[in-house]
Amino acid sequence: MLAENKSSQDTPKHARLSNEKTHQCDALVITCNDFRFTTATQEFLNNRLGLEGKYDYLSIPGSIRNLMDSKTRYLVLDKFDVSVRLHHVNRIIIFAHQDCTDYGGSSAYKESTDEFKAISKDLKKARSLVGKNFRHLKVYLYYGSISYNNQKRIFNFTQPEHIKTPL
Ligand SMILES: [Zn+2]
Numbered sequence: 001m002l003a004e005n006k007s008s009q010d011t012p013k014h015a016r017l018s019n020e021k022t023h024q025c026d027a028l029v030i031t032c033n034d035f036r037f038t039t040a041t042q043e044f045l046n047n048r049l050g051l052e053g054k055y056d057y058l059s060i061p062g063s064i065r066n067l068m069d070s071k072t073r074y075l076v077l078d079k080f081d082v083s084v085r086l087h088h089v090n091r092i093i094i095f096a097h098q099d100c101t102d103y104g105g106s107s108a109y110k111e112s113t114d115e116f117k118a119i120s121k122d123l124k125k126a127r128s129l130v131g132k133n134f135r136h137l138k139v140y141l142y143y144g145s146i147s148y149n150n151q152k153r154i155f156n157f158t159q160p161e162h163i164k165t166p167l
Contacts, residue, residue, distance in 0.1 A: 024053075024054060025054060025055065025056060025083070025087035025088065025089050026051055026054040026055060026089060026090050026091065027051055027054065027055040027056070027089050027090065027091045027092065027093050028055065028056045028058065028080060028083040028084065028087075028089045028091075028092045028093070029041075029045060029055045029056065029057050029058065029092075029093045029094075029095070030058050030060070030063060030064070030080070030092065030093070030094045030095065031057070031058070031059050031060075031063050031094075031095040032059065032060070032061060032062055032063040032095065032096065032097055032100055032102070033059040033060060033061050034061075034097060034100065034101070036146065036153075037095075037097050037144050037155070038059070040144070040153075040155035040157075041095055041144065041157070042057075044142075044155070044157050045093070048157075049093075055089075055093070056083040056087055056089065058079065058080070058083070060076070061101070061102055062100060062101070062102025062103070063094065063095060063096050063097070063100070063102075064094060064096050064122050064123060064125075064126040065100070065102040065103065065122070067125070067126045067129050067130070068122055068125065068126070073129070077129075077130075077133050080092070080130065080133070080134070081133075084134055084137065089137065090137065090138075091137055091138045091139070091140060092130055092134065092137050092138070092139045092140070093139075093140045093142065094123060094126055094127065094130070094139060094140065094141050094142070095142045095143075095144055095157070096119045096122065096123050096141075096142075096143055096144070097119075097143065097144035097145065098112065098115060098116070098119075098143070098144065098145040098146060099115075099146070100119070103115070103118070103119060112145075116143060116145075116160070119143060120141075120143060120160040123141040123143065123160065124141070124160075126139075126141075127139040127141055140159065141159060141160065142157045142158065142159055143157070143158050143159075143160055144156070144157050145158070
């Protein structure tokens with residue numbers, strides 16, 4: 001009886017929806033949940049990288065900080081695995097950002113270049129960890145920062161030069 005119900009629900013419409021899942025997801029995006037960066041990050045993905053509607057968006061406090069911590073590492077990698085296995089993503093795009101609460105904020109660093117260096121180092125470690133688990137995928141790294149023009153926020157996403165992967 002259950003099987004019958006299941007097959008009656010399996011209309012071509014559902015099949016198509018399910019099909020989209022395996023063919024149209026290009027990237028898995030990992031980012032911090034910091035609200036200040038959400039819109040800018042999505043605009044960057046949609047407009048600059050041309051990935052609108054083609055990515056899984058995994059937003060967690062501290063982003064890669066969860067990979068650095070051995071207590072949360074495997075839980076997070078396990079979540080990545082869902083996108084990789086079920087949505088067949090081609091690449092993983094990792095964002096970290098300036099003034100991240102999980103890193104103690106910008107005030108924890110003497111200079112903004114120190115903050116950039118420390119977080120870039122973790123980005124590099126994250127790529128290595130993710131790369132070991134998903135060898136067939138390319139991993140791209142971005143560091144988000146904010147500058148101000150009067151009261152207006154200007155967002156900037158850079159690929160730290162020494163750890164750049166061409167898109
Ligand atoms: Zn953050």
